[in-house]
Amino acid sequence: MLRRRSTFLPLRTGTEGGAADETAVASGEKHSVSIEVDAALIRLIQRKGGAAQQQIERETGVEIKFSSSKNDSQIVVEGISSESVTEASKRIGGVIEEIVKSPSLDYSHFISLPLAIHPELVEKLENFQNSILGCSTSSHDGNLDSDSSEDTLDDGLDTNDMGKISESTNIDVKLEVQDEKGHVSVRLNTADTNSSGSKLPSSSVLSELGIDRSIFIKPRTFHLTVLMLKLWNKDRVAAATEVLQKISSKVNAALDNRPVFISLKGLECMRGSAAKARVVYAPIEEIGGEGRLLQACQVIIQSYVEAGLVLEKDARQALKLHATLMNARHRKRKKRTRKVDGFDARGIFSRYGSEDWGNYLIKEAHLSKRFMFEESGYYHCCASIPFPESMQVE
Numbered sequence: 001m002l003r004r005r006s007t008f009l010p011l012r013t014g015t016e017g018g019a020a021d022e023t024a025v026a027s028g029e030k031h032s033v034s035i036e037v038d039a040a041l042i043r044l045i046q047r048k049g050g051a052a053q054q055q056i057e058r059e060t061g062v063e064i065k066f067s068s069s070k071n072d073s074q075i076v077v078e079g080i081s082s083e084s085v086t087e088a089s090k091r092i093g094g095v096i097e098e099i100v101k102s103p104s105l106d107y108s109h110f111i112s113l114p115l116a117i118h119p120e121l122v123e124k125l126e127n128f129q130n131s132i133l134g135c136s137t138s139s140h141d142g143n144l145d146s147d148s149s150e151d152t153l154d155d156g157l158d159t160n161d162m163g164k165i166s167e168s169t170n171i172d173v174k175l176e177v178q179d180e181k182g183h184v185s186v187r188l189n190t191a192d193t194n195s196s197g198s199k200l201p202s203s204s205v206l207s208e209l210g211i212d213r214s215i216f217i218k219p220r221t222f223h224l225t226v227l228m229l230k231l232w233n234k235d236r237v238a239a240a241t242e243v244l245q246k247i248s249s250k251v252n253a254a255l256d257n258r259p260v261f262i263s264l265k266g267l268e269c270m271r272g273s274a275a276k277a278r279v280v281y282a283p284i285e286e287i288g289g290e291g292r293l294l295q296a297c298q299v300i301i302q303s304y305v306e307a308g309l310v311l312e313k314d315a316r317q318a319l320k321l322h323a324t325l326m327n328a329r330h331r332k333r334k335k336r337t338r339k340v341d342g343f344d345a346r347g348i349f350s351r352y353g354s355e356d357w358g359n360y361l362i363k364e365a366h367l368s369k370r371f372m373f374e375e376s377g378y379y380h381c382c383a384s385i386p387f388p389e390s391m392q393v394e
Contacts, residue, residue, distance in 0.1 A: 031082045033089045035075040037096065038108065038232040042066060042073040044099050052095050060088040100230055101311060109240065109382065111226040111300055112368040115323060116219065116378050118360050121264075125219035128325070128355075132348060133206070133213060210343030214332040217324050220377030224284065224321050226297045226365065227304060228314060240309055241383040244367050247303045248385040251365065254296040259388050261287040264323055264357035267349055277345040280326040282357055293362060296387075297321065300365065323357075362387050 037045075045053075046066055053064050062079035075092060079085040099105050116122055129135075206212065231237045262284045270279035286293045297319055305315045326348075329340050364386050368379035 030078055030080060031085045032076055032078045033085050035077070035089060035092060035096075036233045036235070037073055037075065039073045040108070041096065041099060041105060041232045042075070044104055045075070045095065052091075056088050056091050060084045060091070062088040064088070064092070096232075100232060101313075105230060105232070107228040107230055107370060109229040109231045109237070109367060109369050111229070111244070111304075112366045112379065113224040113226060113321075113362050114222075114364065114366060114378060115224065115360060116222040116376075117363060118358075121222065121358060121360060122219045124357055125217075125222060125325070128352065129213075129216045129219070131351075132211065133216075208344075209347070210328070210341055211345075212331065215326050215328055215330050215343060217327065217330075218377065221373070221379060222323065223368075223379075224323055224362075226319070226321075227301050227310065229304070229309060230311065231309070236309065237382060239307060240304070240367055243303050243307045243309065244300070244365070244383045244385055247299060250299050250303075251296045251385060252388060254299045255292045255388055256290075257388050258292070259390065260293045260296075260362050261359055262293065262362060263287055263359045266355060267325070267345075267353050268322075269345070270322075272342065274345045274349045276342040277326070278328045278340060278342045279324060280345050280348065281322040281324045282355075284321050284323060287359060294319065294321070296365075361389065363389060 056062070057064055060079065061084050062077050065076040065078065067074050067076065077085050077088045077092065079088065229240060231240055263286075264282045264284055266283060267280055268283050269277045270281060272278060274280075301310070301315075301319065304310050326343070326345070328342050331341065364384050366379070366381045367383040369382055370379065372380035374380055
């Protein structure tokens with residue numbers, strides 16, 4: 001039997017995915033190729049590629065087998081000739097490339113600049129979330145999932161004061177939208193208390209505003225995103241790791257081998273208005289205004305593009321460094337849907353629109369794996385490179 005292992009690396013922008021790292025061992029009557037892919041990609045191929053699989057099998061005379069586990073997944077192609085197996089594997093590569101480029105396959109990794117390494121910033125984010133949600137205790141170990149208008153809600157009550165209202169006074173805030181311009185009225189009624197007896201902001205008003213715990217970014221994962229990646233097998237992860245490690249000196253040269261600090265201040269919406277926000281973030285500014293951080297990030301991006309690890313549409317994206325605080329895309333829904341519902345952030349902007357979140361040193365860049373976390377709470381680090389933390393003296 002002739003056995004070959006195919007990894008389809010790399011998927012270069014504007015080109016077809018091709019087989020690589022193939023090894024062959026001579027044997028008898030059958031030939032096979034093993035294609036390693038991520039389990040998430042296996043599921044998409046099985047779910048959406050059933051018709052394509054049958055067509056490939058029928059036209060090439062091969063048998064396509066799927067074997068998967070949480071840690072390893074393979075597609076095995078078996079046939080009576082090396083030509084049929086090679087042709088089938090190429091066509092499977094086309095199916096894989098199509099799925100990788102589609103929104104159906106989520107990003108698996110990203111290049112991040114960790115900010116959660118600063119405990120004082122994490123604490124500020126926890127207080128920000130708790131004050132909005134009406135919590136009086138820290139929630140940093142909880143599951144907080146992996147444009148502007150001057151109209152605000154002002155009922156005279158600070159959310160931090162909700163727990164200070166007397167035992168005999170229960171407050172419920174009722175929001176009523178009066179017209180298309182976003183004018184609102186507020187009515188106060190009796191409301192519930194939590195199990196400890198402390199008063200919380202009404203869940204009904206938060207619900208009407210579209211605000212719940214799931215749309216907040218976990219404080220311990222707070223970061224700046226440089227580049228999103230789809231690394232759908234071990235070889236692509238290894239290649240991405242190697243790229244980051246090789247460019248460490250280039251990145252530090254772009255930083256002029258000097259520390260780089262950023263300032264976080266205020267709030268902004270990614271698109272739209274605060275009344276119908278989808279992403280709320282803290283804008284960043286490089287202290288000193290030299291643009292060294294942006295240059296370093298461009299070095300990283302260009303290196304990954306040249307390595308063929310970036311989708312063509314992502315390679316065309318302009319970099320906008322920002323620190324996301326709330327994202328409606330993370331909202332937990334009872335039913336699976338692609339629809340992203342916004343939220344009314346006008347009250348949040350009224351209170352935190354000019355918030356000074358502080359100045360922070362950027363210490364390193366990570367190749368981070370999404371949906372997997374370290375003990376610290378931050379994303380699993382596949383590779384990292386240090387940034388200068390002190391002035392280099394020659």
